[in-house]
Amino acid sequence: MGVLFDECAARGVATRFHLDRPFDIGTEEATSYTVPELATLVRRAAGWFAAAGAGPSDRVAIVKPNHWDYDVLACAAVRVGAVPAQLSAQLPHQWLVTLLRRLRPALLVTTAALWEALRAAEPPGLAHAVLLLDGSAPGALGLADVAGIPAPAPHLRHDDEPLVINHTSGTTGVPKLVAHSTRTIIGKLARFETVRYPRIGVRRDDTLVNANAFAHGRTFCWTASALCLDPAEIAILTTQDPDVADPLLRAHPPTLVEALPSAYVRFQPLTARLDNPFRRVRLFISTYDAMHPPTLRAYLRATAHRAPLWMQGWGQTETGPLTFRFHTRRSVAHTSEARGVGRPVPGKTRLRVVDPDTFRTLGRGQAGLVLARTSACATGYVGENERWAAKRHGAWWNTGDLGRLRGDGSVELLDREVDHTPGLSCLRTEDLLEDRLPEAAECVLLSPSGRAPLPVVVTQDGLLDRAAWDRAVRDLPPLGEPVALTWDQVPRTGTGKVRRTALLRQLTGSGETVGSGRWT
Known part of the structure; x- marks a missing residue:
């Protein structure tokens, strides 16, 4: 990854990159790049890091606003032999302090505003050195202090040594720090995506749009695979504001879109516009979280592509990825069909469902805890070895999700174990509610301990029509009184997921749920 852009430039990869705003690096004002220009930026940043003291086996923590330069900076760290740790700036500051304590980085790369916030939350000592991308401050280096230092020669590492560290979403508390090696995240994951599969493979005339959380491992993997496939254009969206995203989407109408589930929800009003920007899309991709049927339908109807x-x-x-599922206009016509998450990746992953108490394997159709077996499994949690060991069962990984294997071998997710409610699937109920409440941008069903499930309905104005609600729940199990909120009133992770424990505490004063939380 340290020489990814150099090698692609040498191969003549002609992809043009378009940004919705400049990178968060004070020296950069461009919003369009070629691959050779990005290769130069990686080498320049590698020189900065070397001048700041980062070298082989050191950890370099990167904390900044959401943008794809997370991966550009990570590649620079890899080039000097360091291990980049990409941390979302959207995490609460005290959580970031906790993660930095676990990491003990040789270098913290951040912005002036974030550095001041972190210093206020914790006395100095979070990193051996600090490099600010956009200014200067006491106790930190600025880009002017490290500018002009040539990049050292690329440092090679063994395929099983740590390559990158990313954190989990953090829906239930402080995220875990996940360490991946070159073998797992590049050899097993990114390489799998570089095949030009029929219908779903990236073509050289494609325009890719990515609206993601760029601090997470998915985009580090995507950067490696997408660049190697040499599409015509790649457009990067850092915002979930539809009015801000619309100009870039119209300037570069995508044929392939990958976005966070929350981004799809926020951009959904664009699908109803007369000249919607998704009219050329042949493939939509989503990861991280479940997509609800109304959103799937809106996009599949918006494109003029035949199939x-x-x-x-x-x-x-x-x-x-453990499973893949393909939706078509026909398959999302019924809510019950949208909840399945597909089959295990052939030749890559195996799944089994076990009893949460005894870990006895359950038969098809029986609900239990989902275990996975894959050679792409990470190498561990940084600073939490016992937590990692508790989630390993021999060669199997405990996902912490509840689900069932259907007769055809596909998987149906029911809930996270920590969020489940006996006799009720929160995820399925959320699907039904969103189907029945067109004004709902999102429905969330919380499971407070000792109380009826608590429904939260996210609407544009934070209001909910009571008659419509009563009709929507007429045939559902008893639920608590609904709470209507706006999008911004709901605490979220860097990937846009609802921080369910924080929301439950916000509404009830307690974060206690029905689930045990043993495998979060």
Whole structure:
């Protein structure tokens, strides 16, 4: 990864990159790049890091606003032999302090505003050195202090040594720090995506749009695979504001879109516009979280392509994709069909469902804890070895998700174990509610301990029509009184997932759930 852009430039990869705003590096004002220009930027940043004291086996923590330069900077760290740790700036500052304590980085790369916030939350000592991308501050280096230092020669490492560290979403508390090696995240995951599969493979005339959380491992993997496939254009969206995203989408109408589930929800109003920007899309891709049927339908109807596909991946930071499911206009016509997350990746992953108490394997159709087996599994949690060991069962990985294997071998997700409610699938109920409440941008069903499930309905104005609600729940098990909130009133992770424990505490004063939380 340290020489990815150099090698692609040498091969003549002609992809043009377009950004919705400049990178968060004070020296850069461009919003369009060629591959050779990005290769130069990686080498320049590698020189900065070497001048700041980062070298082989050191950890370089990167904390900044959401942008694809997370991966550009990570490649620079890899080039000097360091291990980049990409941390979302959207995490609470105290959580970031906790993660930095676990990492003990040789270098912290951040912005002036974030550095001031971190210093306020914790006395100095979070990193051996600090490099600010956009200014200067006491106790930190600025780019002017390290500019002009030539990049050292690329440092090679063994395929099983740590390559990159990313954190999990953090829906239930402080995220885990997941370490991947070159073998797991590049050899097993990215390489799998560089095949030009029929219908779903990237073509050289494609325009890719990516609206993601760029601090997470998915985009580090995507950067490696997408660049090697040499599409015509790649457009990067850092915002989930539809009015801000619309100009870039119209300037570069995508044929392939990958976005966070929350981004798809926020961009959905664009699908109803007369000249919607998704009219050329042949393939939509989503990961991280479940997609609800109304959103799937809106996009599949918006494109003028004769037979568009939606590829939904289910997996985790620790494992990469475990299953794939393809949706079509016909398959999402019924809510019950949209909850399945597909079959295990052929030749790559195996799944089994076990009893959460005894770990006895359950038969098809029986609900239990989902275990996975994959050679792409990460190498461990940084600073939490016991937590990692508790989730390993021999060669199997405990996903912490509840689900069932259907007769055809596909997987149906029911809930996270920590969020489940006996006799009720929160995920399925959320699907039904969103189907029945067109004004809902999102429905969330919380499971407070000792109380009825608590429904939260996210609407544009934070209001909910009571008659519509009563009709929507007429045939559902008893639920608590609904709470209507706006999008911004809901605490979220860097990937846009609802921080369910924080939301439950916000609404009830307690974060206690029905689930045990043993495998979070």
